[in-house]
Amino acid sequence: MPPAPPPRVSVIVPAYNAMPELTRAITSAMDQTLGLDQIEIIAVNDGSTDDTGAELERLAQGCPALRVVHQENSGCAGRPRNTGLDLARGDFVFFLDSDDYLGPDALRRMVAMADENGTDVVLGKIASVGGRAVPRAVFSHNQPRTDVFSSAAYLTLGPWKLFRRSLIERLRLRFPPYRNCEDKPFTVAAYLNASGISVVADYDCYYVRYREDRSNLTLVAGDLVHRMDGIGLCFETVARYLEPGPRRDRLMRRHVEWELCGPLRGLLWRESEEDARERFYPRFRHWARTWATDAICRQIDAPDRLLVHLLRADRFEDVMTVARNAKEDARRGHVVDKGRVYWAHPFFRDPAAAVPDECFDVTDRLPVRHRLEGARWREDGVLELTGHAYIEHVAALRPGTELVLRRYQSDRPEVRLPTTPRPAPGLPEDGRYEMAGFTAEIDPATADGGAPLERGLWNIYLDVRAQGVSRTVRFGGTREGGEATHPKPRSVTAGPGGRTTVVTPYFTPYGNFSLDVGQVAHHLDAPCQVTEASWRGSRSGVLAVSGRLTGAGDAGEGGGRLRLRAESGTGEVREVPVRHDGPSGDFTVRLPVRRLARGVWTLTLVTGGDGAEPCRATVVPRFGGLAGTRWLRFGRPYYAKPLSWGPAMALAFEVAPVKVATAARRRLRRLPLFRPALFRPGTGGRGASPARGRGRAPAG
Missing domain, CATH: 2.60.40 (Immunoglobulin-like)
Structure with missing residues (x-):
């Protein structure tokens, strides 16, 4: 008998003393509309001392798709996830925490999004249960294909995403055994090597919640000792895959704000004097000097800018003072001077503090x-x-x-x-x-x-x-x-x-x-109604627009007075005459977009305008399913990307050549590259780190 085909998705559930939330987590994976024949659930009991193991065995008795693994307690969420990865057979992997649960249609929607767009990572909309913070910006709308530089995806580095397993195995990705921040370097590496990222924003895919006893690792392992290794690995992972410059700075800024300044301000002053000075402060200072470039400092908020300046200058006592008084100082007023606005911090223009004014300048960040x-x-x-x-x-x-x-x-x-x-x-x-x-x-x-x-x-x-x-x-x-x-x-x-x-x-x-x-004429006597716009052939560069003449449409000479009009932003015009079929007035007109010059072109259907009669126009609307297309022009790839704007959401196209560097990167991403292990102990690669600690970070 031939072996069974692999499942589409391997759902990996790390579980430690996870009752009673565990039951809903597992059953939410069992109840997916994708179907249990397309799913395997790998639940790893990480040495629980409550009824977690027994509940997993009970659930497995009625579900052949559920595989239960028992192992000694590792003290972190990363190791049980790694156990699941070693056993996974699915085309995709989804990490489901035992205190959270899935929406019933989540996996089907995410797999469909990945299949349709050839993307390696899919973000499903995260919903909050009980007030736990969740990211919102990235889920404002569906995004079939994007990346971390074109979207807000980098604001969410939690592992609750659909990952293509071939990407994980190609990079030999595994979670480092830290108690906190172990998921961020994993997700960063996946983001930066993915062929593309998709976002499902029109459905609540993943529900996050705090446990009833508030024993989430996010809460119980939130101090500095559990964060430092993961923070350092975040910076190293970005540097591993991106050369110095604006793109690296864009991602490093998030880590400077959230992983460096946030914990320093909120946690460093709570430590003992000895630990703060000798154990933690030197690492914060190193990160500030190494990764917080001048370009990043110009972009971050004044409180973070001040901390980075003091770290770079090696002013430990002042760092502790600023961190300790952060809440009080945040409520101080502002000073307006010569067209600029400054934060009225006690260090502002204090000769003894000797901090430059730019550390307090908030002019460009004040809300309007x-x-x-x-x-x-x-x-x-x-x-x-x-x-x-x-x-x-x-x-x-x-x-x-x-x-x-x-x-x-x-x-x-x-x-x-x-x-x-x-x-x-x-x-x-x-x-x-x-x-x-x-x-x-x-x-x-x-x-x-x-x-x-x-x-x-x-x-x-x-x-x-x-x-x-x-x-x-x-x-x-x-x-x-x-x-x-x-x-x-x-x-x-x-x-x-x-x-x-x-x-x-x-x-x-x-x-x-x-x-x-005058961009889109608005008349009650529009000459026609547009019913469809689609491509003729996958790479032909020919757009077909279909519709039906209205009573105002002039069908004379077979509808020859009706034209499909494309106009560029520079005023260049291309028109194609429309021929209709039979008394119904139905028509289809084809526009060779591949012949249009580089630029943005808007589309309308027009009649008249020759002096004998007034011009009447109908916009060609943007149809939701219309994607972009490509073709070759003199051996070079060109593309047309649909756009949509204006009062009638008129359809337009950006026509331009594909950048050579972009095309080369996309080809390389599809090759079976073999890179050194990032997080496996003993690989010796840059960014590798020995096993220490545990963790799970907030959705942000």
Whole structure:
């Protein structure tokens, strides 16, 4: 009899004194919609002294997919996970902690995402039970294919993810035996070597919770002695796979903030004087000097910047003072001086402390509070906006806020328009921001220095100013509801010959206020309805757009007056005539995207516009299932990546050549590379570390 095919997923569950939470964890894996014929569950009893072992055996009696392993207590979560990895046969591995549980459809969704996109790591949305902190930024939307530089994935380094097992075995990845932070280096190595990362954000895949007796390792092994080895290995792992430069700094910043400054501020001063000075401080100082580059220091917040400066200068006593008083000092006020805002820490401009001002500069990190309260067209064709905006901690004295209009994907100069200050009662801090209100006017016919606004999409910003301090932010993300902030499209007559342009105020998918100036015509008599947009052939570079003529569509000469129009950001136009079939008016028109020049192209279906009759247009919308495509042009690979923006979510494409370095990296990632073991004791590779300690870190 031939051997049974391997399962799709090996679910590995480390368990130590895990009752009563263990039962739900295991049954959540048994109840997956993926099916038990596609899953193996490897539960490792790590020397438990409660009923964990007996419960696992009971559950295994009714579930052939559950394999139970009993071993002596290792004192950490990493070793039982490694035991599971040594036994795993699945295409993928998922690490399920014994105090957490899975959503019923979690594994099916994550496996499908990995299969469809060829990715090696899949993040399933994490949900909190009982108030435990969970990451949120990375789960704002589904991401079929991304990486740690294009998403917020690096903010979650816990092991509760779907990993392709071939990646783990190619890297010979195993968990170091630490009591805390053992999972972060493992996940970092997987992230940096993965062919791609996917994110399932539309379903709660993984539920994290604290145990009833609060015995999670995150809580009971949270002191410095259990963290230090894992922290050091985080830095070493990033350095192992990334050369010095902006990409490395981007990831190192997270570890400087969370793994260096966070524990130092919260835990170092709690240690004995001897341990703090001799055992822990030298390692913190080494990390600050080695990994916290000047570029990182310019990006981190002032409290972290101050600590790193003192560590680099080897000022132990001052480090302890700053760490010990961190909570009290965080509530101190701010000093405004010459257009900059500084944290009023006791060390600020204290000659005895001798700390440079840049360690306290918070100007670029102060929140800007703003709200769009009204937007309406006046009878004279001017769009009037009302709202308020202020920089937190900077009193709105002599406010000079300006409206800033920037044309999308254009290097042309921005348009700046003044605002008129007005009172804004009801804002916090005893009238400090009383004059933060404003009224702004946008006249599309004259806004650009007396000239009309150019055709295109215009994003609206606020340059908020007070006391010489200036911060520029995107406008409209917070606004009043209802019709007060939703003005309708308006025809504006301006320019040579009294040309009429339709100006449409709208909100982007991120909620920000923008203007569409003649980019997409809005008419009730649209010539057709678009039903589908898809590629013809996997690598042909030909887009097929299907639809149906409406009563307003001109079918003369077989519908020849209807054209599919592609227009680039530089004004270049390509049109393809549309032919319809039969009396139904159904049509399919093909656009050879592969022939378009490099740039961003928007798509519409248009009729008329030849002087004899007015132009009528229908946008080609972005269809959710439409992915990108590639083709060869003169032997070089090109791609078209669908984009979507504007009031009607119009479809557009970015056409560009594939970067040679990017293509080479993708090919290399698919080769069966053999690299030295990262975490196996005795391998001698950079980043290897002997076995010590235990751990599990928060979801962050």
